[in-house]
Amino acid sequence: MTSEKPRDDTARWRVVTVQRSEADVIGAMAPLTALGYGVETRLSTAPGDRGTELAARIRSGSQLSADDVRVALRQTKQLAEAGEIAVVQPAPHGHRKRTPQGALLDAIAAKSEGKGVL
Amino acid sequence: MRALTWQGVNTLAVETVDDPRILNPRDAIVRVTASVSCGSDLHLVGGYIPTMRSGDILGHEFLGEIVEVGSEVRDRKVGDRVVVNSFIACGQCWYCQQGKTSLCDNTNTAPGLNDALFGATLGGCFGFGYTTGGYAGSHAEYVRVPFIDVGSFVVPEGVTDEQAVFVSDAVPTGWMGAFEGGVKPGDVVAVWGAGGVGQMAARSAMLLGASRVVVIDRIPERLAQVRDVIGAETINYEEVDLQPELRELTGGRGADVAIEAVGLEAHSPGIDGVYDKLKSNLRLQTDRPTAVRQALYGARKGGSVFVLGVYGGFVDTFPLGAMMNKGLTVRGSQQNGHQYIPMLLERVQRGEIRTDHLATHTMSLEDAPHGYDIFKNKEDGCVRALFIP
Numbered sequence: 001m002t003s004e005k006p007r008d009d010t011a012r013w014r015v016v017t018v019q020r021s022e023a024d025v026i027g028a029m030a031p032l033t034a035l036g037y038g039v040e041t042r043l044s045t046a047p048g049d050r051g052t053e054l055a056a057r058i059r060s061g062s063q064l065s066a067d068d069v070r071v072a073l074r075q076t077k078q079l080a081e082a083g084e085i086a087v088v089q090p091a092p093h094g095h096r097k098r099t100p101q102g103a104l105l106d107a108i109a110a111k112s113e114g115k116g117v118l
Numbered sequence: 119m120r121a122l123t124w125q126g127v128n129t130l131a132v133e134t135v136d137d138p139r140i141l142n143p144r145d146a147i148v149r150v151t152a153s154v155s156c157g158s159d160l161h162l163v164g165g166y167i168p169t170m171r172s173g174d175i176l177g178h179e180f181l182g183e184i185v186e187v188g189s190e191v192r193d194r195k196v197g198d199r200v201v202v203n204s205f206i207a208c209g210q211c212w213y214c215q216q217g218k219t220s221l222c223d224n225t226n227t228a229p230g231l232n233d234a235l236f237g238a239t240l241g242g243c244f245g246f247g248y249t250t251g252g253y254a255g256s257h258a259e260y261v262r263v264p265f266i267d268v269g270s271f272v273v274p275e276g277v278t279d280e281q282a283v284f285v286s287d288a289v290p291t292g293w294m295g296a297f298e299g300g301v302k303p304g305d306v307v308a309v310w311g312a313g314g315v316g317q318m319a320a321r322s323a324m325l326l327g328a329s330r331v332v333v334i335d336r337i338p339e340r341l342a343q344v345r346d347v348i349g350a351e352t353i354n355y356e357e358v359d360l361q362p363e364l365r366e367l368t369g370g371r372g373a374d375v376a377i378e379a380v381g382l383e384a385h386s387p388g389i390d391g392v393y394d395k396l397k398s399n400l401r402l403q404t405d406r407p408t409a410v411r412q413a414l415y416g417a418r419k420g421g422s423v424f425v426l427g428v429y430g431g432f433v434d435t436f437p438l439g440a441m442m443n444k445g446l447t448v449r450g451s452q453q454n455g456h457q458y459i460p461m462l463l464e465r466v467q468r469g470e471i472r473t474d475h476l477a478t479h480t481m482s483l484e485d486a487p488h489g490y491d492i493f494k495n496k497e498d499g500c501v502r503a504l505f506i507p
Binding site for chain 1: 119121123125126131133135136137138139141142143144168169171172173174175190209210211212223224225226228230231232234237238239242248251252253254258262264265
């Protein structure tokens, strides 16, 4: 049995597939470019007429988090494909009770945009 | 405006809340003229899918009049009378282009939660909690509709609100189960559940040429609607032994296509029903797969099973052996109705699909908590409660 050092998850490439040409994706990359030098990107053609694979990873020494990169990748994809970034707030709602479940849901919702399998 | 909100497990209230407003250029604001209860709402109301925040507005099956549009809206205008698909789709991503609009990549604002639950993120949906993005629901005077050009459909002349409202969800969901379940002329089709979706699945199977369609339930008035309005056969599983009855009815083969339209709160009089309910009550499983299990057993060798009922998590004692050894094709999906709704509205207009009988109880939005009460408990013959804001 071998003991292997865990991979540095922060430094790996995170990828989304965008149903657009590379030129269109480049034109929608403002959320990624806003992260500055701390993030490195690459583009490649997706197989099966599925557009472009857009990858990003955090450069060594950067203070960016994985959540920052996930959010920027998703927003770039949304801008390239749909032309806008999905939002729900402010959404109308009734009285919010202060309950443990409600606090947990609020915490999950607040972090959800930057989490996930990317 | 007034809106029906979720307050906690099995507690609803009508409150005064802020009006919605346009947040993105492809949005519109729709004045809701009819919004209907759906069986999947009960999973939220009862806390089985625990992603509702107190104060969230329920409702996802509705129609209304457009009263305001965003700057990038092209194909809809103020004054249009539209039925709106329950799922919110961008129309541009790969999934939308394949017709799988419930899988839209771009409309769910809670990807982390979805990825954790399902390994991927489904699209946004009105009034279904954080699982589908936290969009406010339609049991209200007004609702914000993102991507209105993609998700709304002008209701043709001669189709009433009571008919059209079900084309938002129940009709396309039923059609999807029959069509994508592969119903062909001559097939024998079994449908579990005689609610709105089950009835529409049965009618769709008939329109696709099935030679025999049987709907399975235990509620006499719903089974009567299936016989009298839909024109399909029925089995009351509390009166007969279901599987032998189904076997006999299908010439010993089993159903060519088995469509499950029940969902995670399934009822069964047998030992499996007791087992499932005990485990779900003890939170040892999130969903009760009773009807799915029956559908897998009731399908013929090499047959097709389509799961339309909503499930939120994990189940126990799934008959994987039946699925594998019988060579079944098992599929499931949330509703991908955008591609079907124009055709379905025409069928409703031509009288090929009847829906108005489903709205057994029409009432003011102010009475919606009572509407959900009788809907949940299947009292007074309630099949669906229709709310007029």
